[in-house]
Amino acid sequence: MEATSQNDNLLPARPGPLPGPRSATELKRLRELVYPGTSAHLSPFVVASKEDYLVTDLDGNTFVDLVSSSASVPLGAVRDDLIAPMVDTLRRVGNEDSHGIASELMLPLAEKLLEITPASLTRVDLGLNGTEAVETAVKMMRRATGRPTVIGFLGQYHGETAMTSALGAEEVEISRGIRPLSAGFAHAPYPNPYRSPFGPPRAGGSGDSTIDFLRDHLLFHAVDPAEVAGVIIEPILGSGGCVAPDGAFWKALTGLCDEYGWLLTVDEVKTGFGRSGEMFAVERWGVEPDLMCLGKAMGGGVAPIAAVLGSEEAMGGYDDMPTGSTWSWLPWACAASLATIEVFEKEPVLENVRELERVGREKLGAMATRFTQIGEARAIGGFQALEFVTERESRNRDPELQHLVERRAVELGVLTDSSSTSLNIQPSLLMPPDEFAAALDRVGTAVEESVRELGR
Numbered sequence: 456m457e458a459t460s461q462n463d464n465l466l467p468a469r470p471g472p473l474p475g476p477r478s479a480t481e482l483k484r485l486r487e488l489v490y491p492g493t494s495a496h497l498s499p500f501v502v503a504s505k506e507d508y509l510v511t512d513l514d515g516n517t518f519v520d521l522v523s524s525s526a527s528v529p530l531g532a533v534r535d536d537l538i539a540p541m542v543d544t545l546r547r548v549g550n551e552d553s554h555g556i557a558s559e560l561m562l563p564l565a566e567k568l569l570e571i572t573p574a575s576l577t578r579v580d581l582g583l584n585g586t587e588a589v590e591t592a593v594k595m596m597r598r599a600t601g602r603p604t605v606i607g608f609l610g611q612y613h614g615e616t617a618m619t620s621a622l623g624a625e626e627v628e629i630s631r632g633i634r635p636l637s638a639g640f641a642h643a644p645y646p647n648p649y650r651s652p653f654g655p656p657r658a659g660g661s662g663d664s665t666i667d668f669l670r671d672h673l674l675f676h677a678v679d680p681a682e683v684a685g686v687i688i689e690p691i692l693g694s695g696g697c698v699a700p701d702g703a704f705w706k707a708l709t710g711l712c713d714e715y716g717w718l719l720t721v722d723e724v725k726t727g728f729g730r731s732g733e734m735f736a737v738e739r740w741g742v743e744p745d746l747m748c749l750g751k752a753m754g755g756g757v758a759p760i761a762a763v764l765g766s767e768e769a770m771g772g773y774d775d776m777p778t779g780s781t782w783s784w785l786p787w788a789c790a791a792s793l794a795t796i797e798v799f800e801k802e803p804v805l806e807n808v809r810e811l812e813r814v815g816r817e818k819l820g821a822m823a824t825r826f827t828q829i830g831e832a833r834a835i836g837g838f839q840a841l842e843f844v845t846e847r848e849s850r851n852r853d854p855e856l857q858h859l860v861e862r863r864a865v866e867l868g869v870l871t872d873s874s875s876t877s878l879n880i881q882p883s884l885l886m887p888p889d890e891f892a893a894a895l896d897r898v899g900t901a902v903e904e905s906v907r908e909l910g911r
């Protein structure tokens with residue numbers, strides 16, 4: 456029996472058969488023209504319009520958006536208060552290569568970013584998107600220390616250019632053919648309590664088993680710490696399934712960085728701007744990074760813009776390394792970003808995110824109790840995930856079930872994101888909690904139908 460939420464009437468009616476006829480025609484042609492690496496993953500509809508957390512397709516079907524354009528639309532779609540200052544700036548200033556000619560909103564944006572981020576960060580570099588920000592941060596780590604090796608964590612995603620796909624390690628397809636050609640990266644398992652290959656930390660060690668692994672194994676057997684520029688970490692694993700390390704890890708990690716003079720870079724491209732329930736995820740642990748990468752939500756979901764923020768040590772001691780690209784910090788993107796930050800300052804966004812976390816813990820937790828095929832349910836602010844397994848004891852991943860749940864959820868009118876390891880849920884940070892609860896009930900129905908269909 457399908458469980459219908461009491462609040463289901465708050466959501467739009469369920470869509471008709473997908474794809475509808477107009478979407479089907481466009482999708483067929485797109486698949487013929489567009490590189491399959493992209494078009495193979497297209498949803499079974501074509502978007503015609505959006506409003507807040509709702510997406511309407513060419514055939515008039517409306518979906519509840521729990522993906523938010525890969526968490527890059529933080530405050531609901533097509534907000535006039537973000538678009539108006541952006542269009543006004545575009546009309547007045549047009550486009551400009553901000554590396555050569557400054558425009559009037561660059562300084563206020565740089566100052567505002569430094570005001571709202573940890574005090575260790577005193578400098579700003581301009582970026583166009585998250586991938587570029589991460590590339591720049593890696594170059595800066597190497598330039599500032601004169602050392603080649605950067606340590607990352609298995610499970611992280613940083614982008615798909617040659618450098619960022621070799622630095623990242625979310626799923627093997629992303630770096631296939633590239634990793635053998637990209638030197639200078641070493642990886643340790645992400646500190647993921649659900650899938651840690653390590654036991655508890657050893658007595659007399661660092662206090663954290665991932666950092667013990669780095670010390671006892673990687674740095675002892677393979678990598679000279681004097682050749683390491685630093686560490687790059689997603690403070691909460693985003694695409695990789697909403698996993699957060701604990702306080703002991705951060706203490707041990709910062710201790711290791713201090714001991715060897717490594718720079719600590721946090722990739723807050725996905726976690727930044729409220730997604731975790733804090734403005735920036737590192738605030739949860741009081742971590743003061745040397746470099747911080749920002750992107751996605753920084754442009755409020757209406758403009759592409761990114762940044763790398765750095766300490767004096769990481770960014771202050773040289774000026775001879777080119778970074779960025781022609782359209783980093785377009786004048787109108789700066790306007791959108793400033794307007795976005797103003798919304799965070801004026802509206803109770805973070806309070807709403809905490810409500811979304813409460814709803815997610817309740818609803819996803821209940822699903823995990825009911826279905827043994829859910830190994831773990833996670834909710835950190837507006838970052839939420841279900842990890843599917845063949846059975847609880849083995850914890851073997853079940854991507855077939857996970858992908859089917861995503862498909863069944865679309866058919867029920869709810870968009871989720873089936874990533875490499877988990878079904879990710881990333882609503883607008885301002886989504887009303889009751890509507891979010893009703894949408895999660897539809898996800899629960901999708902799980903029920905999928906488990907039944909696959910005979911799990």
Ligand SMILES: Cc1ncc(COP(=O)(O)O)c(C=O)c1O
Nearest residue numbers: 584585586612613614722724725
């Ligand atoms: C943690 C993280 N870093 C970097 C990136 C790359 O950002 P973009 O795709 O906007 O260039 C992403 C994108 O998903 C991300 O999640």
